[in-house]
Amino acid sequence: MISGYIEGIIILICVNSIAAMGVSLLTGFTGIFTLGHAGYMAIGAYTAAILSVRHDVPWFVAVIAGGVLAMALAYLIGVPTLKLMGDYFAIASIGLGETIRLILENWQSFTRGARGFPGVTNFTTLPVAASFFLGMLILMRFLINGNYGRAFKACRDDYIAASLLGFKTAHYRVLSLTISGFYCGIAGALLAGFLTYLQPVMFDMNKSTELTAVVVFGGLGSLSGSIIGTAVIGMVTEVFRPISQYRMLIYGATMVLIMVVRPEGIMGQHEIGPRLIRSIFSRKPRNEVDGAHG
Amino acid sequence: METLIQQIINGFSLGSVYALIAVGYSLVYSILLFSNFAHGGFLVIGGYICYYTLAAVGNNIWVASLLAFLGAGVSAVLVERGAYKPIRERTNVTLYLLIASMGMSIVIENIFVVTVGGRFRALPPVIPMTPVSVFGLATTSAFDILSLIMAMIFLIGLQVFLSTTKWGLAIRAASYDLKTAGLMGVNVNKLISIVFFVAGLLAAVGGIFLSVRYTLYPQLGLITIKAFVAAVIGGLGSLPGAVVGSLILGLAEMLTAGFISSQMRDIVVFGMLVLTLLWRPTGLFGKHISEKV
Amino acid sequence: MADPILSLDNLNKHFGGVHAVKDFTFQMERGELAGLIGPNGAGKTTVFNLITGVYSPDSGSIKFKGEEISARKTYEVISRGVARTFQNLRLFPRSTALENVMTARQQHFRYNFFEAVTHAGRWSGNEKKIRETSLELLDRVGLLPVAEQAAGTLPYGHQRRLEIARALALQPELLLLDEPAAGMNPEEVQDLNGLIRNIHQDFDLTTLVIEHHMEVIMEICPRIACMNFGEKIAEGDPDYIQKHHEILKAYLGEEVEEC
Numbered sequence: 001m002i003s004g005y006i007e008g009i010i011i012l013i014c015v016n017s018i019a020a021m022g023v024s025l026l027t028g029f030t031g032i033f034t035l036g037h038a039g040y041m042a043i044g045a046y047t048a049a050i051l052s053v054r055h056d057v058p059w060f061v062a063v064i065a066g067g068v069l070a071m072a073l074a075y076l077i078g079v080p081t082l083k084l085m086g087d088y089f090a091i092a093s094i095g096l097g098e099t100i101r102l103i104l105e106n107w108q109s110f111t112r113g114a115r116g117f118p119g120v121t122n123f124t125t126l127p128v129a130a131s132f133f134l135g136m137l138i139l140m141r142f143l144i145n146g147n148y149g150r151a152f153k154a155c156r157d158d159y160i161a162a163s164l165l166g167f168k169t170a171h172y173r174v175l176s177l178t179i180s181g182f183y184c185g186i187a188g189a190l191l192a193g194f195l196t197y198l199q200p201v202m203f204d205m206n207k208s209t210e211l212t213a214v215v216v217f218g219g220l221g222s223l224s225g226s227i228i229g230t231a232v233i234g235m236v237t238e239v240f241r242p243i244s245q246y247r248m249l250i251y252g253a254t255m256v257l258i259m260v261v262r263p264e265g266i267m268g269q270h271e272i273g274p275r276l277i278r279s280i281f282s283r284k285p286r287n288e289v290d291g292a293h294g
Numbered sequence: 295m296e297t298l299i300q301q302i303i304n305g306f307s308l309g310s311v312y313a314l315i316a317v318g319y320s321l322v323y324s325i326l327l328f329s330n331f332a333h334g335g336f337l338v339i340g341g342y343i344c345y346y347t348l349a350a351v352g353n354n355i356w357v358a359s360l361l362a363f364l365g366a367g368v369s370a371v372l373v374e375r376g377a378y379k380p381i382r383e384r385t386n387v388t389l390y391l392l393i394a395s396m397g398m399s400i401v402i403e404n405i406f407v408v409t410v411g412g413r414f415r416a417l418p419p420v421i422p423m424t425p426v427s428v429f430g431l432a433t434t435s436a437f438d439i440l441s442l443i444m445a446m447i448f449l450i451g452l453q454v455f456l457s458t459t460k461w462g463l464a465i466r467a468a469s470y471d472l473k474t475a476g477l478m479g480v481n482v483n484k485l486i487s488i489v490f491f492v493a494g495l496l497a498a499v500g501g502i503f504l505s506v507r508y509t510l511y512p513q514l515g516l517i518t519i520k521a522f523v524a525a526v527i528g529g530l531g532s533l534p535g536a537v538v539g540s541l542i543l544g545l546a547e548m549l550t551a552g553f554i555s556s557q558m559r560d561i562v563v564f565g566m567l568v569l570t571l572l573w574r575p576t577g578l579f580g581k582h583i584s585e586k587v
Numbered sequence: 588m589a590d591p592i593l594s595l596d597n598l599n600k601h602f603g604g605v606h607a608v609k610d611f612t613f614q615m616e617r618g619e620l621a622g623l624i625g626p627n628g629a630g631k632t633t634v635f636n637l638i639t640g641v642y643s644p645d646s647g648s649i650k651f652k653g654e655e656i657s658a659r660k661t662y663e664v665i666s667r668g669v670a671r672t673f674q675n676l677r678l679f680p681r682s683t684a685l686e687n688v689m690t691a692r693q694q695h696f697r698y699n700f701f702e703a704v705t706h707a708g709r710w711s712g713n714e715k716k717i718r719e720t721s722l723e724l725l726d727r728v729g730l731l732p733v734a735e736q737a738a739g740t741l742p743y744g745h746q747r748r749l750e751i752a753r754a755l756a757l758q759p760e761l762l763l764l765d766e767p768a769a770g771m772n773p774e775e776v777q778d779l780n781g782l783i784r785n786i787h788q789d790f791d792l793t794t795l796v797i798e799h800h801m802e803v804i805m806e807i808c809p810r811i812a813c814m815n816f817g818e819k820i821a822e823g824d825p826d827y828i829q830k831h832h833e834i835l836k837a838y839l840g841e842e843v844e845e846c
Contacts, residue, residue, distance in 0.1 A: 092568060106557050158677050
């Protein structure tokens, strides 16, 4: 059917999309900007790897455990740091992401540090990746389209107004971070099962930046946009792999260009669906408010 | 005891270099209220200009430095005009500037990777490294003392610029409220360019010293993240804070390296960042802005 | 006043050196429609912020339905039946008018996290009710035609009405309106007066209105309190306030233009 190479790209896109969904919830829908979510992926990845390789835990349990552990850490971190407003939480997230990576790198006895952790079974096949992707997408979509989604968006758009509508904004912010931690943890665990080999440097600030960048590219407040953004970056990475030096240059230049030319991203705040198609084909004026917030 | 004094001097030396970078960084933050992650790029530009000029004009550090300062300053202005100005004119969402600055940082780093290659380059020994004895208690190198002195000279120079010149006054006014400064007749775009030029220049000074200390390579700019942590500890937007934070950070790093282990250095740095944010997010000297309901 | 629904007693609030609210005492009976007037900076919005828990008073008490709420957090006050609108409008601009109202409405038709992500249990019934009752509210304030339009793109007058609809969606017992007529022309003000009177009657609300527009206050509020420099300087019915206005103007000059 499809070649192993293409299959690999699709798996990677599915797995990275799961992480992107998590960041999308936090940044796009709750308005909390993060630069350290690769840390949660790292926790999920190493948890799944260590459990499955050293303790013979079945892979599915190991993956869930990875997600849960990342989620627990996100919660513990979230409670004290989400009080920080504006840029300060983003700065804290940098510190935390880097700290997690440095701990993984230096705790040689446990993680084998920078040498890398090999030997994970290749449990992330295409059906596995696709199933996780679809399942978690549906859960996220349901969440965002209901009462919780409206609460998150209220906290994003005007947290004072939100509190004056009776919302415990601190609670929703922590919840959003916790869920995003879970998603990134699962993605990291699945990544371990795909690459079969882990190194802390895979989860450095570049990875964190990439996660946030794809969400911004796709459009803050658009779940489908985040997935499209992930797919585009995933494919561009592959296309430019032969000239990987230039790849990074182009990647950085693209980031700058998008911010200058179309900061609201590919999808703005629209989702793929009947409403979008209707609005493309209708002749009514677009109801688009400037995607800027904050 | 000797190690302690040794590490304290090393700490101040490293901290003073961080201070040059952190101050430029905080200066930009105080005006535009965003963290310019491309700041490290200016540092690297300064380093490479210095390196190639030294090779070209035969180890004249003064000429090389001057060119590096100008080059980095001008690059900073170009980056601002080309990438940041269009964004800040459209929207006041600092998130977009932040992401653009990240992209810019990647671009600058990789321009060097693609053109001159990523290998480590040692600068010719134009800055003396001879050991110097300090009060007979410890030895340090002339380099450390020189970097400390140069940092102080530039920082004092900056202070003089800010407190006595017309543009210095404008910058201080703008750091309270950019919009109002503009309404008072300050040419805001020109002011921002001047600020970026100064920030680039200071970064270049730091870059030259760091290149000598650590050798020169495209990713050297990543060290800016430590200056960034220093700026946060001192209080984002506060220049004295940036200096104090840098010295504290330099000391902490060197004391950790000397008495615990070299690997723990970075963990201590980020640990201090997290602690600062949990305990006192506005840092030692930062200002707190609250929103009107 | 026996058994007032809202009782503010000797409220004080300082901001640095500024004594924003000074020994402010005021009560409201259930079902009353009252006005709070005063020049800019008199402390009126601060009083609202104190009631809703955005600020906590330095001293004094705030009782709502007999319960002391001065130490309560904002969401606790709101969940006890208070709602407010804002001087400078705080809608969610990127959400539609309907979504704005639904965000408030959902407080009364709850379902939990599990039900939300699986669409099980109460989700279907409650989502439907949230949507239907929100549409009804929009219809009430005449905004049904623009229900699916982004709130930030609506004309100013519509936005003000939307904010009122959103506040009503909370089913409050006490409604605080902060300068609802700001920026409106005389015709819109008349419509607003009608709207406030209607919702006050139909929803059996206790309503406190801050306003500068004397046409609103004098016409619809049977009782008015006047503030200046944080203090209540007069309280009474419209006639009394009018006369008081002349006296005070003579006494204190331009500072008290409003009373």
